[in-house]
Amino acid sequence: MIAVLGLVIGVVVGLVLEPTVPAALQPYLPIAVVAALDALFGGLRAMLDGIFNDRVFVVSFLSNVVIAALIVFVGDQLGVGSQLSTAVVVVLGIRIFSNAAAIRRHLFKA
């Protein structure tokens, strides 16, 4: 719960301050946002399942973002950047959909 609180505070501060992202990181922003979304949905589902854990949430969030950005970066260096980012987005998208379906089942019992 502390983790979620901290996340919300961070988002609000970010919207208020509007910091500029350094130009070197800008190509990896989309994939980082999708990876963060995946970790968020996983945490939400875990919360509804009753097995939420702060440490696991933070570690999963961080590792998702870093690994996704790293994969895209390595792909760019090798020349398969767009294909690798497509693969990452496909996998994350499937996971997001599965988590969202489970959350939906929890919320609406449907």
Place this chain on the structure above:
Amino acid sequence: MISRHGPAATVRPVDASMGLLNEIVRRPVEPEYAEAAARAARDGGPEPTERRGGTVVATLAVTVLLGLGLSAAAVTLRTPDQSVLDGRRLLEEEVTSRSARANELEEQIADLNAEIAALQQTALAQDGSNILDVLTRYQAAAGGTVVTGPGLLVVLHDAPEAQEDPDGADHDSFVQDLDLQILTNGLWSAGAEAVAINGHRLTASSAIRSAGQAILVDLEPMIGPYRVEAIGSPADLQTGLATSAAGRHLALLRDTYGIVTEAAVRDDLLLAAATGTVLRHAAPDWSGNHDIVMPSTTPSPSAPAAFRLDPNGERSAL
């Protein structure tokens, strides 16, 4: 793809090749959540409070930073790149202002040319020699003065299928530079004194070329229909055109490619002066006599009543 069997535990043997898909679809939640929950249940009881304080601060700090990064990324991705928009607007403004300036300068050039012609008139008329006559005759032949008189108007239209579907029509159904070249050469040989295409006066050094689908006359692009005006004896021009190779070429265009040609006699054609004449060589003449010996020219009996318009708008014979 949505798991209908609940969380990871399934009694069916999982095919080895399906490992990846199963991993993705059936275990989207980090298994660490379940493991941590199982460990907490095993260990029993709440966690020791003295360790909780430090963990709370660390968790809070890390998640605040993560939230900050997330919203920064989202905000950056949403706004279009301001520098690109600014650059484009700057270019648009510059294009419009430069075009306006170019038009201004062109008008200035036209005014200065008229002024020079008027000054030339008055200076040479006072000289008393035949320079002015020679100059006006040469200028009329070279296309440097406005000329008016009777003549022939020939209009060339692209073929109807080219007009309806410019992109898909055959290249041959458009009027091409070769057609205009043959037509103007035919008009010159039939006795035209001045020829203009779409208002652009042709000189002895005019070029008619194609660039893609546009025809360039002296670097000025033109599109159809092409109005070719020729000042001369209308009867001579008509018969000359009809019997020459140019006339046969126009008939070929009409029969084979559907390019329509209309020819009409006009009594009062007005052709503008050529704007592309360039002064290439000038030398002062300090001798007292400025008379120029003209090569003998016999006026042709069917000389048309072509006049020269001077800058004041008065007609004078060539």
